[in-house]
Amino acid sequence: MLQVYNTLSGKKEEFTPIEEGKVRMYVCGLTVQNYSHVGHIRSVVNYDVIRRYLEYKGYDVYFVQNFTDINEKIVARAREEEMSPSELAEKYTRAYLEDIARMNIKTADAYCTATVNIEQMINIIEQLMERGYAYESEGNVYFSVEKFPDYGKLSGRNIEEMDAGSRVNVKEDKKHPLDFALWKKVKDDDVKVWDSPWGPGWPGWHIECSTMAGKFLGHKIDIHGGGTDLIFPHHENEIAQSEACFGEKPFVKYWLHNGTIDLSGEKMSKSLGNFYTTREVLDKYSADILRYFLITKHYHSPVEFSYEEMDKAEISFKKIRNTRNDVHQITEQIPDKSDSSFEIKSFLNKIDSFEEAFFAAMDDDFNTARALGELHNFTGEINSLINSPDFQITEETRFVLKKAEDKLNTVLEILGFSTGQKKAAASEQEQLNEELISYILDLREQARREENWSLADSIREDLSQRGIKVKDTSHGPTWKIEDDE
Numbered sequence: 001m002l003q004v005y006n007t008l009s010g011k012k013e014e015f016t017p018i019e020e021g022k023v024r025m026y027v028c029g030l031t032v033q034n035y036s037h038v039g040h041i042r043s044v045v046n047y048d049v050i051r052r053y054l055e056y057k058g059y060d061v062y063f064v065q066n067f068t069d070i071n072e073k074i075v076a077r078a079r080e081e082e083m084s085p086s087e088l089a090e091k092y093t094r095a096y097l098e099d100i101a102r103m104n105i106k107t108a109d110a111y112c113t114a115t116v117n118i119e120q121m122i123n124i125i126e127q128l129m130e131r132g133y134a135y136e137s138e139g140n141v142y143f144s145v146e147k148f149p150d151y152g153k154l155s156g157r158n159i160e161e162m163d164a165g166s167r168v169n170v171k172e173d174k175k176h177p178l179d180f181a182l183w184k185k186v187k188d189d190d191v192k193v194w195d196s197p198w199g200p201g202w203p204g205w206h207i208e209c210s211t212m213a214g215k216f217l218g219h220k221i222d223i224h225g226g227g228t229d230l231i232f233p234h235h236e237n238e239i240a241q242s243e244a245c246f247g248e249k250p251f252v253k254y255w256l257h258n259g260t261i262d263l264s265g266e267k268m269s270k271s272l273g274n275f276y277t278t279r280e281v282l283d284k285y286s287a288d289i290l291r292y293f294l295i296t297k298h299y300h301s302p303v304e305f306s307y308e309e310m311d312k313a314e315i316s317f318k319k320i321r322n323t324r325n326d327v328h329q330i331t332e333q334i335p336d337k338s339d340s341s342f343e344i345k346s347f348l349n350k351i352d353s354f355e356e357a358f359f360a361a362m363d364d365d366f367n368t369a370r371a372l373g374e375l376h377n378f379t380g381e382i383n384s385l386i387n388s389p390d391f392q393i394t395e396e397t398r399f400v401l402k403k404a405e406d407k408l409n410t411v412l413e414i415l416g417f418s419t420g421q422k423k424a425a426a427s428e429q430e431q432l433n434e435e436l437i438s439y440i441l442d443l444r445e446q447a448r449r450e451e452n453w454s455l456a457d458s459i460r461e462d463l464s465q466r467g468i469k470v471k472d473t474s475h476g477p478t479w480k481i482e483d484d485e
């Protein structure tokens with residue numbers, strides 16, 4: 001039974017979607033003003049794994065994500081890059097989509113941008129004004145937090161406490177310092193602005209997410225995700241707007257929040273200027289290794305990023321991948337004809353216990369850290385089995401190892417590794433390559449049987465020069481492609 005930690009209740013809850021079998025899921029996306037960095041991609045990977053797991057469990061998931069494509073930051077960045085805000089937003093939206101394709105992230109069922117939904121946002125702002133939740137002031141429109149008694153329920157704060165802290169920054173046209181902008185007046189002759197009943201400008205950031213979620217998922221959604229840094233004020237404000245406008249509670253059944261990526265103890269962020277872009281990290285490491293690194297910690301916890309930690313992740317991930325490849329090669333081989341006394345049946349129990357432990361970890365609030373630990377235990381068991389001196393490839397060992405291989409592929413795919421996917425549905429080209437290498441190794445075996453050592457050695461040498469490392473084991477040769485990361 002799946003348990004998820006809900007920020008709204010502050011505890012783990014059993015997951016039961018609003019409509020049986022369906023999950024409506026919304027995750028706050030990027031302000032498309034620059035390349036995505038590792039902090040962004042952590043959030044994306046995290047919700048990708050959650051979505052994949054829910055789909056594996058049989059839910060029909062509808063996943064929506066937004067792009068914030070207009071605000072002050074975008075205008076400022078567009079000036080720096082000497083292009084229009086819409087050109088800048090388009091450039092970095094495309095870059096983001098490239099990044100997530102490289103990361104093997106499943107694309108959202110719907111992406112939405114602020115600028116194509118201005119009309120809908122104005123409509124919601126008007127409804128909030130009609131209901132008395134919002135007011136206009138000098139061309140700006142604000143949400144009045146005092147009108148919404150539940151304000152603070154997500155972040156566990158109350159207006160009075162917050163009030164004292166925020167007095168200093170009070171804007172003169174607001175009734176209460178915590179009131180937030182739904183519509184912002186903009187006077188800038190150089191940039192495109194939108195007309196509204198309150199004059200030219202553009203919408204506030206928070207209203208964007210309430211509008212998109214409402215438009216694509218309805219007024220009550222199952223899962224809303226984002227980083228812990230969005231709990232207040234962004235998600236608090238989303239709740240206030242959506243529940244005030246649509247009149248249904250709760251707007252979101254399960255609020256999920258992922259931790260930050262830190263760099264030398266500080267949150268990785270564009271505003272602090274301490275970040276690594278996704279693409280610069282992907283120039284050094286494969287997407288699988290970056291993904292592995294990001295999910296070695298539970299998604300709530302902060303993760304400290306460094307290239308030293310990435311190197312460790314690489315070694316650790318390659319252990320899993322190599323075991324999977326070794327198993328694959330064994331299951332592809334034609335078994336020895338000889339009968340074997342090698343006992344392998346008991347290994348079936350180990351496969352079952354691995355499966356149980358892996359899914360128990362994932363059911364415990366998507367605990368990928370524990371799930372990966374179980375995966376390492378399992379690959380360790382497989383290694384000691386296939387490297388034991390009396391191991392033989394028989395119909396029976398092949399059958400058992402095929403089960404192990406299938407299990408590995410399933411979990412690798414749930415976690416979103418391309419390794420799992422590739423092997424589950426290897427391309428024709430890859431299959432052909434594997435068959436050719438196996439054929440060459442068969443010829444080499446024949447040369448060895450005929451004691452033609454120089455031919456056997458030169459085949460191995462030639463393969464090695466092409467990056468294919470051959471290892472002779474008690475049950476025949478195995479091979480792996482070196483430095484393919």
Ligand SMILES: [Zn+2]
Nearest residue numbers: 028029209234
């Ligand atoms: Zn949002």
